[in-house]
Amino acid sequence: MTTGSPTPELDPGTALRFAVLTDAAVPPHWHTQCLQSLAAQGEICVALLRVAAPSARRGRTGVLYDPARRSVALADADPGACTGPVYDVEAGEVAARLAEHDLGFVLDLRERHQDITFQVPAHGVWRFSFPTPPARMAARALLDGDLTITAALIRTAADGERQSLVDGKYGVVSASVARTTDRVLRGAADFPSRAARAVRLRLPHPAAARDRGQVSPATATLGFLWRARLAVTLVSRRCAKALRDAVTETYWSIGVVKAPVESVMDGSVRGDHFHWHPGTRPDTYIADPIPLPGGPGVVYAEEFDHMTRHGRLIATTYSETEGWSGSEVVAQETFHMSYPYLFEHHGETLCVPETGWNNAVSVYRLKDPPRLEKDRDILTGVAAGDPTVFWWDGRWWMFYTDCFEPRDTDLYIWYAATPWGPWRPHLRNPVKSDVTSSRPAGAPFVRDGKLLRPAQDDAxxxxxxxxxxxxxxxxxxxxxxxxxxxxxxxxxxxxxxGPHTLSVAGPHVYVDGKRSVVALSLKARRLLRRLRARYAGRRDDSASKGH
Structure with missing residues (x-):
């Protein structure tokens, strides 16, 4: 069993020394997260220079209301949380102050980017790039109907060349400026430590990295009409969501089609071409179809119970003559289970389901088929979403995304000589941050010698x-x-x-999909169940106090 961080250990002797420039009298919380992430990795902050300049961040309050006022990332942090000595300096003193130290890089957190008037360290000056300033980007995205926000960490070298060191694409929360802001800034706060790790390990810059530019804060303010429009947009979306949540419920199902996977990929196979599962038990749905290797027509899937809000694993069967038939629970735990990922190793079928809420990746063996029995944890301390294990190029690989925020965005990779471990983290973890293409969506497959990986677009x-x-x-x-x-x-x-799983098994392709239905009866019965549980809990408390 492997326990530990998804990032590799670093040699303390290679730690980078850096300085920080800021124009905020009190640092926002996400700035301190940047510094704490660097310090946790062993980097050394030799000076934090507070440069005397008007902070654009202080202009957040305005007419009507501040759309980002509830953002945790933008809230004032405890100044004592900053690592390293803090100095208040004038703009003209920056060069002299920085010259006093032997620096690996300068992290420039000033919201209003200034010309570089000091000697650039060996690894450059690092600055964040957002579509608009952090306090405005979520509001702009919501008003423009954008589904994602892109952030990047840009390095400026001594010769003036600019290059993206780390970038990420984060999903917009459709009815919340604060949650969207926190999601983006929480992810971006780790960019400097990821870039520093790449420098220390002497990893080449990603080929896809590019300079995304920076919008000037002076041209990205929200006026009265924009704020009024944003308020109306948020209220209407929240009301619509509240109505949907009150009267409808989502039901998924799994489907199969006998066709080349290329036909599904190019769109020639549509939803009405699939043979959809009729369902299992009342108040449940099924999703995440994973075919049993060597078991014609046997498909494992998640069965989610709307009453308990937990998933378990089932096995069902499909044949071209009889269609879908049978349904048997094959694994159930006290925590949520889904994505029963199956693969073969030395002639034995193993299952690595999603058990992220148990904070572990576990292997189940096929015992008394089709039932599954837990064998052991192979990775602990991680909340892995849809862990996908496969053999490629002489190694076993495991891909997954984190179950916590920013959800479905950061892709982590581990590798090992056998599925039992020990597992080692990829040197670049997380290897990418992209809500549109990170989270696994089924087993990778090979076509024309190319390794193709299904992933979810959850933007x-x-x-x-x-x-x-x-x-x-x-x-x-x-x-x-x-x-x-x-x-x-x-x-x-x-x-x-809602297709978010693609499984290829011989001539068949399995997918899943969803629909929303009015479910007032289910809502009422679930509410009654909660009230009964609450009443029973209070009665037990009263009885215990009476004794």
Missing amino acids: GRYGWRMVVNEVVRLSPSEFAEVEVTRIGPFGSGPYPV
């Missing part, structure tokens, strides 16, 4: 559509993939949206 909402990526580089120190195509939403059939 619009969870389970919106899929993307198939070609993995062009995969080693313990490198990873790169390019998009081949996107699949869905299907737009037709009984489950027209």
Whole structure:
């Protein structure tokens, strides 16, 4: 069993010395997260220079209301949380102050970017790049109807060349400025430590990295009409969401089609071409179809119970003559289970389901088929979403995304000589941050010698559509993939949206999809169940106090 961080250990002797420039009298919380992440990795902050300048961040309050006022990332942090000595300096003193130290890089956190008037360290000056200033970017994205926000950490070298060191694409929360802001800044706060780790390990810069530019804060303010429009947009979206949550429920199902996977990838196979599962038990749905290797027509899936809000694993069967038949629970725990990922090793079928809420990745063996029995944990201390294990180029690989914020965005890779471990983290973890193509969506497959990896595009909402990526580089120190195509939403059939699993088994392709239905009876029964549980708990408390 492997326990530990998804990032590799570093030699303390290679720690980088750096200085920080800021124009904020009191640092926002996400700035302190940047510094704490660097310090936790062993980097040394030799000076934090507070440069006397008007801070654009102080202009957040304005007419009508401040849309980002509830953002935790933008809230004032405890000044004592900053690592390293703090100095108040004038703009003209920056060069002299920095010259006093032997620096690896300068982290420039000033919101209003200034010309570089000091000697650039060996690894450059690092600055964040957002579409608009952090306090405005979420509001702008919501008003413009954007589904994602891109952030980047840009390095300026001594010769003036600019290059992106780390970048990420984060999903917009459709009815919340604060949650969107926190999601983006929480992810971006780790960019400097990721870049510093790459420098210390002497990893080449990603080939896809690029300078995304920077919008001047002076041109990105929100006036009265924009704020009024934003307020109306947020209220209408929240009301619509509240109404949907009150009267409807989402139901998923799994479908199969006998067709080449290329036909599904190019869109010639639509939702009404699939044979959809009729369902199992009342108040449940099924999703995440994973075919049993060597078991014709046997498919494992998640069965989610709307009453308990937990998932368990089932096995069902499909044949071209009889369609879908049978359903048996094969694994159930006290925590949520899903994505029963199956693979073969030395002639034995193993299952690595999603058990992220148990903070571990576990292997189950096929005992008394089709039932599964837990064998052991192979990775602990991680909340892995849809862990996908496969053999490629002489190693076993495990891909997953984190179950916590920013959800479905950061892709982590581990590798080992056997599925039992020990597992080692990829040197670049997380290897990419992209809500549109990170989270696994089924087993990778090979076509024309190319390794194709299904992934989820969760930009619009969870389970919106899929993307198939070609993995062009995969080693313990490198990873790169390019998009081949996107699949869905299907737009037709009984489950027209939400494909987020793609499984290929011989001539068949398995997918899943979803639909929303009015479920007032389910809502009422679930509410009654909660009230009964609450009443029973209070009665037990009263009885215990009486004794």
